[in-house]
Amino acid sequence: MRMQPVGIASFLNPKRVGFGSSIHELGQPDRKGANSKTSPKVYPGGTKMKKFSLALLAASALSIVMAAGSANASPIYLAPEDTSNLYGNNQIGFSGPSGAWGVGNTITLAGSGPFTLGTVDLFGYAGGGSLPIEVSLYSGSNPNTGTLLGSEQVTPTGNGWTTEVLNFGGLSVPQTLTFIVSIVGNGGSYDDSFVNWQQFTGVTGSPTIATSGDMWYGAPGSYVADDSYAVATGAQTNTLAVEFNTVPEDPSLLYMLLGGAACFGAMFLSPRDRLGN
Helix, strand or coil, X not given: CCCCCCCHHHHCCHHHHCCCCCCHHHCCCCCCCCCCCCCCCCCCCHHHHHHHHHHHHHHHHHHHHHHHHHCCCCEEEECCCCCCCCCCCCEECCCCCCCCCEEEEEEECCCCCCEEEEEEEEEEEEECCCCCEEEEEEECCCCCCCCEEEEEEECCCCXXXXXXXXXXXXXXXXXXXXXXXXXXXXXXXXXXXXXXXXXXXXXXXXXXXXXXXEEEEECCCCCEECCCHHHHCCCCCCCECEEEEECCCCCHHHHHHHHHHHHHHHHXXXXXXXXXX
């Protein structure tokens, strides 16, 4: 049988040469037409997935805010000074015997513990002296029988109303304890007892955060409980103006949350089809 020659036109038309209609690569236009557009990609989940991602981002942001808040030191006891009348009979001097004479309160910290003490802030008046102030902490409600938990010192600077901060650096303390404020090296003179440091008493008889108990004065081992002592000596109340603060939380958790949120945000906000092109 003699085969007839196949021309180029016939070859490009597979129906004429019996090749079927599957070879559109050889020149036939696609069934969609030369001007057809590619259909957009459809991702599983669609709008629901987007809403879930946005909700996850919002939850991450809220977690970061909460972690940032917990990273700050928080007060667990506060008896504020009377800022409207700082020098109006609300200060107490250290007029007891020379040496380690002090005055303080038994307090019960706010919260449920465990308690990690960062700083103790004293509100008072610095008279330009050079003697350090010391804060000693005793466990329980009696400094004569309680364990000495720790003590820290700070030397007031300047002259005038001030807040002196003593750093206890993460000392573990019980919920109920007694603090004593004293002037180190107090010789009993007027300058040592009054000019060096005058400790303010609280604006009211009760602290605004946590609770206070007995007032104590005297020397170690022989402190006397007297809930009228400060007022009897001319002070406004029998509660010393003091603030106890916790140690700020470790910021590593905050950094981890920030890093995770940044990575997730970068993935969510990047073009969806970047890997497909």
